[in-house]
Amino acid sequence: MAGDHLSAYHYFPLKWLESGVLMRHTAAMLELSNLSLSVSIQGERVDAVSAVSLRLAPGRVLGLVGESGCGKSLTAQAMLRLGEHQGVEKSSGDIRLDGKSLFDMSEEQLRTVRGGHIAMIFQEPMTALNPVFSIGSQICEVIRLHLDMNKQQAHQRAIDLLQDVGMQDVEQILKQYPDSLSGGMRQRVLIAMAMAADPDYIIADEPTTALDVSVQKRIIALLLNLQKKRNLGLLLVTHDFGLVAEMCDDVAVMYAGQIVESGSVAEIFDHPAHPYTRALMACRPEVSSPGKALPVISGQVPPPGRWPSGCHFAKRCPLAADDCNNPVAADAWSRENHVTRCLHVGEPS
């Protein structure tokens, strides 16, 4: 049967996890605390991500939402300590996997973490696979890198993995090259590769953006199915509130390098509090009346290096007042399952 290779703990009842019988999972957490990342712009180092704190727990789906340039992808890549060769540096804060700092790990330890504990699914299924190697050899490479398996075992596991992601004629597909697969099939292959070493966490950066709508739906269903079955912690990086509505338990909204609001998915959709979140949700064409002008957010996102010292959104905000020129705490307003970085929320509707 497909899926037999899963380690047993994936099948324990959820209440065991909650009651703490399985220590491994109750203690487990991928945690960013006050992480700031800097990039180099015209020879100067400026922060592109500012004091971001996030917690990703097994069995939960966390959406990191924001528009391009807000720092969401940099944050996601940092969780695997990627991006450093492109000049991204940590300026403060920490990332801890099950309590252990990623910044204290050696290159070798990081290699086990990448793919082994935390795997990544990228946006572009067209470019994420190597065109000159067969699907089979690319999947087996990942398996043998992380698991102590011989060729036959790895081959068998590749078959199981591809069946798990809903592919048929698996033996045939293993022999094929990426160019003969459709976008949806490639994304399935990439998801299978991400699952290859049984990771605890998956970081998916816009996993469905490049796909047709009908294919999107199936990939979403597949990801959720695997996430539940394997009790994965899934970080979904996206600009699409539809995807968040569909998949996430918790949501964090980023604007200009900061998390401006976070909470449970119900709280964020029913009672968005931060003026940016409200404006962003209002300008979606799917919730507007056809034919009417869409609500817009005036002005532009300030680029890194030109952030105001106070609230990053103040210049575009209808509620801005004098006190917004001083730095605003991440939890300036909070209630159960909901915090936001705004001084003038009042009671959200």
Place this chain on the structure above:
Amino acid sequence: MSVLRVSGLNKTFAAGGMFKAIGKAKRAVIDTSFDLVAGETLAIVGESGSGKSTTARLAMQLLAPDSGNIFWDGEDVTHLTGKALRSRRSHIQMVFQDPFASLNPRMKIWESVAEGLRVHRPDMTKTQRRQKVAETLALCGLDDSGMDRYPHQFSGGQRQRIGIARALIVEPKVLVLDEPVSALDVSVQAQVLNLLKDIQAAKNLAYLFISHDLSVVRHIADRVSVMFAGRVVEQGNVEDIFEHCAHPYTRALLDARPITHPDERNRVDEVLVIGEGMSDSGCAYQPRCAFKQESCASFDGELDAQGCACLFPLNSQK
């Protein structure tokens, strides 16, 4: 009168390159007809490979059809070539999807926008051209301070405004918009959609709007053509299509739209899609259709009087 009309368009692409002998020709567009009047937006929707971009390129005379005719302002332009065609091209202009790839990085903004004028208004002096560029940029919500800058100094939304200005500068009657907002963030997308609406109202332009995003289509279009495997399978007014569509493929596309609120997560749709791929003979949608019957294998794909190409439409009272 229609500003753009196409009738019975067909286009087949031969299998290319060194595999010509073993490859299979692809029928990209089959028997496609529509017309478009001033001030109106017709959206063409469909998945990738459905032929929507090819249809647009045929309508613009960027590709020659194998058969069928293209009329601009009632004039048959199908066989126009060379100078005669070039002099008519200001009738229909295009806005591209990717604002990062569609502007030459080495040309100043005003030079990119003014290019059409060099062809269509050779009588204009440089000062007049600059004046015209400034006016057109203003129409698109950009002030003239950016005229002497380069594309990399602008954001995605601003570049798309520049792309729209470049299309508008020769005063076309029809704009072909190929996924004009799909590369933009949602807040920027809202601005550009509003801008397109305003310009359309001000200039009485006709839009041929190509998109896979049905929420955007619902917002901007007056009429919709749904394409599948090179054919229009359903067409109609936007409300009719969204409220009571008749073709199973249209239904499947609508059902695949992302939900707008987490409460809709448990919404159970009827299962209408049963497989993948498309059929070469009969109705192309057969392999995916939950309603197919034997007679579908010999269906010719013609649209009926209600604008639906299906023997067993979902809603016969459309």
